[in-house]
Amino acid sequence: MPVRGVDIKIKGLTHKYTPKSPLTFEEVNLEAKPGEALAIIGRSGCGKSTLLHIMAGLLPSTGGKVHLGDTEVRAPSPRWVMMFQAPHLFPWMEVTQNVGVGLRFAGWPKKKIDERVDEALRLVELEKFADHNVQDLSGGQQQRVALARSLVMEPEILMLDEPFSALDAFTRASLQHDVRAIAKRIGINLILVTHDIDEAVIMADRALIMAGSPGKFMDELEIDLPDPRNREDPEVQKMRARLMTAFHDATSSARGQRPAVGDEKDAGTVQQRGSEASAAVAG
Amino acid sequence: MSTVQADVASGGSDQLKKWMRSTGKKVFDFCAGLLILGVLWWLGVWFITLDPTAPFFFDQFGPGAALLEGLPKLWAYGTLQESISASGARLGMGLLLSIAVGVPIGIMVGLSRLTAETTHVPFQLMRMTSPLSWEPIAVIALATWNQAVVFLIFIGAVWPIIFATAAGVAKIDPSWRKVARNLGANPWQMLTSVIWPAIAYDVMTGLRLAVGIAWIVVIPAEFFGTSSGIGYTLQNARENLFYDELMAMIVIIGCVGYVMDAVLVRLQKRASWVRED
Ligand SMILES: Nc1ncnc2c1ncn2[C@@H]1O[C@H](COP(=O)(O)OP(=O)(O)O)[C@@H](O)[C@H]1O
Ligand SMILES: [Mg+2]
Numbered sequence: 001m002p003v004r005g006v007d008i009k010i011k012g013l014t015h016k017y018t019p020k021s022p023l024t025f026e027e028v029n030l031e032a033k034p035g036e037a038l039a040i041i042g043r044s045g046c047g048k049s050t051l052l053h054i055m056a057g058l059l060p061s062t063g064g065k066v067h068l069g070d071t072e073v074r075a076p077s078p079r080w081v082m083m084f085q086a087p088h089l090f091p092w093m094e095v096t097q098n099v100g101v102g103l104r105f106a107g108w109p110k111k112k113i114d115e116r117v118d119e120a121l122r123l124v125e126l127e128k129f130a131d132h133n134v135q136d137l138s139g140g141q142q143q144r145v146a147l148a149r150s151l152v153m154e155p156e157i158l159m160l161d162e163p164f165s166a167l168d169a170f171t172r173a174s175l176q177h178d179v180r181a182i183a184k185r186i187g188i189n190l191i192l193v194t195h196d197i198d199e200a201v202i203m204a205d206r207a208l209i210m211a212g213s214p215g216k217f218m219d220e221l222e223i224d225l226p227d228p229r230n231r232e233d234p235e236v237q238k239m240r241a242r243l244m245t246a247f248h249d250a251t252s253s254a255r256g257q258r259p260a261v262g263d264e265k266d267a268g269t270v271q272q273r274g275s276e277a278s279a280a281v282a283g
Numbered sequence: 284m285s286t287v288q289a290d291v292a293s294g295g296s297d298q299l300k301k302w303m304r305s306t307g308k309k310v311f312d313f314c315a316g317l318l319i320l321g322v323l324w325w326l327g328v329w330f331i332t333l334d335p336t337a338p339f340f341f342d343q344f345g346p347g348a349a350l351l352e353g354l355p356k357l358w359a360y361g362t363l364q365e366s367i368s369a370s371g372a373r374l375g376m377g378l379l380l381s382i383a384v385g386v387p388i389g390i391m392v393g394l395s396r397l398t399a400e401t402t403h404v405p406f407q408l409m410r411m412t413s414p415l416s417w418e419p420i421a422v423i424a425l426a427t428w429n430q431a432v433v434f435l436i437f438i439g440a441v442w443p444i445i446f447a448t449a450a451g452v453a454k455i456d457p458s459w460r461k462v463a464r465n466l467g468a469n470p471w472q473m474l475t476s477v478i479w480p481a482i483a484y485d486v487m488t489g490l491r492l493a494v495g496i497a498w499i500v501v502i503p504a505e506f507f508g509t510s511s512g513i514g515y516t517l518q519n520a521r522e523n524l525f526y527d528e529l530m531a532m533i534v535i536i537g538c539v540g541y542v543m544d545a546v547l548v549r550l551q552k553r554a555s556w557v558r559e560d
Contacts, residue, residue, distance in 0.1 A: 058461060078467045088458040092480040092556035101476065102466035135558050153466065 005035040005189035006069030006156045013064035015050055023214035024050045028064070030208070030217065037183060037190035039204035039223075041197060041247065047215035048193040052161050055191065056082045068157060078102055080157040085165055087146035089134040095121070096130050099148045106153075120148040123182060140171035147179065157189040165196065176202045177228060184227065197247065201240045202229050209247050211254035218250035321346050343526035349534060353527030357535075362516055366532070367539060369511035373429065374494075374501050377436025381493055384437075385444030386486060390478065392445065393452025406445065414439030414500045418507075428508035435504045440493035447489025451482030483554035491547045498540045 010030040016023055025047040032038050042048050053059040055066050057076040066073040068080055081102070089098045099120055100113040108116075121127045124144040129137060134145060143163065150158055160179070164172040180203045183190045192203055200207045201223060209219045221243055229236055328345040331337055342348060357363040392399045414435050421431035455478065463477045505514025513536060520529040 056465060058465060076465050076467065082465050084458065084462070086458065088456070088462045090459060090477070090480070101463075105463070105466055105468045105472050105476070133558075135556075149466070 003035045003187040004154070004156055005033075005187055007034060007067070008032040008036075008038075008157070008189060008191075009065075009067040010055070011065050011067075013051070013054065013066065014062045015047070015054060015059075016062045017050075023062075025210075025215035028215070028217060032189060032191075032206075035184075035187045035189060037180060037192070037203060037205045039192045039194060039200035039207040040210055041194055041200050041207055041243075042210035042215065043251070044195060046210050046212065048195075048210055049161050051210075051215075052082065052159050052191065052193050056080055056159050058082070078106060078153040079155055080159060081150040081153050081155045082159040082161060083143075083146055083150050083163045085162045087134075087139075087142040089142055089145055089149075091133070091135050093134065094130075095126065095132050095134055095137070095145055098134055098145055099152055102149060102153045116152045117148075120152040123151060124148045124178070138171075140167050140175065143167060143171075143175065147175075147182075151182065151186075154186075155188060157191060158183060160190065160192045160194075162194055162196075163192075164199070165194075172199075173202075173231070179203065181228070197240060197243050198231065201225075201236060201243060202231070207243055209250040211251045216254070218254055219246050221246050340524065340526055344530055346530075348527040349530035353525070353529070353531030354534070357516075357528055357531055362528075363531075363535065365511060366513045366516040367535070369509075369515075370501050370505065370513040373432045373505075373512065374436060374497050376433045377497055377501070378440055378490070378493060380433065380437045381440040381444050381497075382486075382490070385441045385489070385493075386448050389445040389448025389486075389489075390452050390474075390482075392449035393455075393482075399449065399453075406442065409438075410442040410446075414496070415503055418504065422508065432501065432504045432509060432512075436497045436500050439500045440497040443492035443496065444486065444489040447485045447492070448482060451485025452478065455481045480556070484551060484557070487547065487551040487554045491544065491551065494543055494547060495540075498536075498543065502536060 008031065010028060013028040014023065014026050028051065030038075040048050040051065050059065054061045055068070055073060057073045057080075071077075071079070073080075090101065093101070096114070096117050100117045103113045103116060118127070118130075121130055124147050126141060126144050126148065129141065134142060137145065143166075146163075158179075163179075164175050167175065176199055180190070190203065192200070194200055204223050207221045207223055208217050209221075210216065211218045221239075223239055223243075225233075225235055225239060231237075324346050328342065331344075332341050343353075354363075388402075392402055417435055417438050418431065421434045422428065425431045425434060459477050459481065460473065463473055468476065501512070502514040502517065505512040506518050509515050513532060517529060517532050520526070520532060
């Protein structure tokens with residue numbers, strides 16, 4: 001199996017949005033091996049998106065360091081690209097132009113861009129839609145275009161911020177499988193931020209549980225299941241139950257530290273799709 | 284199989300019929316509207332000439348004299364062509380200047396809250412001053428009358444371009460910029476690949492308003508000092524009592540304005556990426 005991924009090291013990462021606002025998270029440490037698929041799970045508002053934006057160089061941290069491979073992250077780079085909850089395609093471009101836009105920014109010649117774009121569209125099974133305007137595609141297809149747009153950059157790390165939460169269940173399930181399969185095939189790291197425990201079990205090699213305010217990693221769980229992973233598989237179900245328990249233990253101990261009003265009502269689930277404030281870290 | 288084909292065929296001819304019907308309606312509306320305008324014009328002049336004390340030359344104001352005598356004369360002398368090209372050149376210069384100054388300022392206003400807040404009052408003040416009120420100053424400050432006219436067009440046309448550009452920039456989805464940054468866009472690429480295509484439609488909206496203002500400004504601005512252009516020809520016709528030519532020029536002003544706006548509507552549609560359905 002090829003490994004294009006890199007070592008990921010985060011040390012003592014701390015963040016505040018403004019000098020006066022409370023800490024988003026504090027002293028976050030993390031290590032991952034090349035090619036590892038990592039899921040970070042936690043409730044809305046615990047700082048997952050903020051952490052991912054800092055890792056991608058889209059947001060400055062307040063303290064601490066992020067090393068991706070031998071590089072300290074200070075700015076965005078095509079070596080680590082992020083996919084967001086919405087596809088955010090450029091509506092004035094066709095599918096191929098959207099997919100190739102990063103290579104164009106990098107100054108590639110048109111012919112080489114076309115080759116790479118074709119390849120990426122095959123990977124996400126959208127070759128038939130190459131000439132369409134992106135506004136004519138379904139939500140799932142648009143998110144596939146966004147995936148292709150990230151993959152053409154041949155990144156070492158693909159960061160995903162709840163990338164499928166706006167899609168219907170079937171499309172979501174197939175994209176979860178596909179993204180993991182592609183990442184494993186080309187050997188890149190995945191860092192997946194989600195509030196969906198199923199998604200973590202299907203996609204990740206390891207799940208980190210983030211909770212509290214300021215956010216912290218409370219626990220982690222190896223997900224050593226064979227591929228392809230099927231939701232109905234008893235092993236997968238067992239892993240899901242284990243992760244759920246770990247999650248509840250972690251969040252209740254986080255609550256023990258600092259009681260948060262109104263938390264009890266959703267003690268049964270971490271899935272609060274409607275209330276997600278995804279635009280919170282825009283910009 | 285054959286029913287499917289028949290369906291497709293009838294669908295095609297249905298579409299053709301629909302197209303012909305809608306085009307036919309457009310042509311009819313166009314002609315009927317012009318006809319009504321022409322009749323009103325003719326009636327107005329006829330009504331005035333009913334008064335026996337009215338001067339004899341009033342019938343020169345009518346559509347017959349203007350279109351059948353004034354217009355051919357203007358064309359034959361080359362006055363028409365010269366005036367349109369002279370005014371057109373000033374209009375073009377003024378508009379180019381407005382775009383060159385207005386779009387960058389509009390982008391800055393749209394991107395920066397501070398710029399927007401500090402420029403709001405002065406820009407609104409400037410916008411509300413009649414462009415023609417600058418004429419004495421323009422004439423003193425600038426070397427030629429030609430430059431003065433271009434300046435008057437500029438000072439009238441730049442505001443809608445600034446405001447429309449700023450409005451367009453302000454409503455750019457911030458995620459687009461984030462995505463572009465994420466994929467390695469440098470500031471220039473951000474401008475040309477994200478910001479410009481995102482605001483092109485709004486800039487065109489501003490340009491349409493600007494052309495409307497510029498076309499209104501250029502004619503009175505040419506009344507004094509210049510010796511070419513539509514405004515000059517109009518003034519000249521008045522002084523020489525060529526009333527058929529004067530009315531013909533007014534018709535021409537309307538037509539040129541109409542054509543410019545129609546072209547801009549086309550361009551505007553092309554710059555739009557929003558799906559209409
Ligand atoms: N741009 C911002 N300015 C100030 N506070 C923010 C901003 N974005 C997010 N926050 C706050 O930071 C915390 C973490 O947000 P976020 O990282 O989006 O959480 P998650 O992705 O886990 O839902 C939340 O309390 C949120 O209100
Ligand atoms: Mg989030």
